[in-house]
Amino acid sequence: MPTDIPTDLDDEIAVLLRRAEQRYTTGRRRLVAALHNGEGPLTLGQIMAAEPTLPQSSVYRNLTILEEVGIVTRIVTNGDFARYELAENLTEHHHHLICTNCGDVADFSLSGRVESTLDRALAESARTAGFTPTAHRLDLLGTCADCG
């Protein structure tokens, strides 16, 4: 479980934090590492399992700060707790497979062709509604491989 972050990702995060006058402390780096290591967005419990010595209150606080700075995205799928992942600026545009049985969430991507068809259609719908879009979010609900 080497909590490693690629150097360029680490640097990018350092810049974002500095720009917001926030420090890139050891605890925050370990938190980022846990998110980077996980496949798909993680619950608080999963983060704490990966980094058991980080205190809960600090994890919550830092997740909030990292979200404000644009390093972390908080998502609420449907269950009782939130999940956190690195923001798309720092990773790649992707979507989520949400298992309605066990609650687990995995990532997937669509082809660029489908994405742009979608983006065009969404832009059109937004314009009609006088809505200024900044991002979209697409989830597929169903049963994951483990839940058969």
Next chain:
Amino acid sequence: MPTDIPTDLDDEIAVLLRRAEQRYTTGRRRLVAALHNGEGPLTLGQIMAAEPTLPQSSVYRNLTILEEVGIVTRIVTNGDFARYELAENLTEHHHHLICTNCGDVADFSLSGRVESTLDRALAESARTAGFTPTAHRLDLLGTCADCG
């Protein structure tokens, strides 16, 4: 504010409830009416504003029951509270415009052509991941007309 439900919708809901050995009481009908009247998914507060005499605990309890029966869908966009709307079986397939400023949620739809392009692409992604899809969920995030 005539809390009216179209007869066929009302009948359909009655059938779903009876099938689940649940009663279609006055309180539940008023709850359904509030959801039907609202444009877009409503928070508990918005429901209570529309039907101030319904007690909170009953609203919560009935929302849960109606969700289990497949009459209501609970969605959590990102804020601190859940929102509720009539299930798609009873309405029409649609998506949500989520204002990241004021938190309000409005409905919109895509053309059948875009929807089927999307469905095909999603089915393919799901198969690759060994995932059995049952539905998809697509949100557009941004700023609503009111928030300029």
Next chain:
DNA sequence: ACCAATAATGAGAATCATTTCCAAAAGTCC
């Protein structure tokens, strides 16, 4: 319509993920 049996209601208490407090520890800058 009336009765017994069963399900739903309502007011408040309990739950639990998340936030907040604040004194102690760490980082920053000169």
Next chain:
DNA sequence: GGACTTTTGGAAATGATTCTCATTATTGGT
């Protein structure tokens, strides 16, 4: 190194949602 500012961590507070349980409504049989 020292003063200053930010972060930390443990524990207490918050607040949306859920549960409890005595009371009330609804149903089906007669």
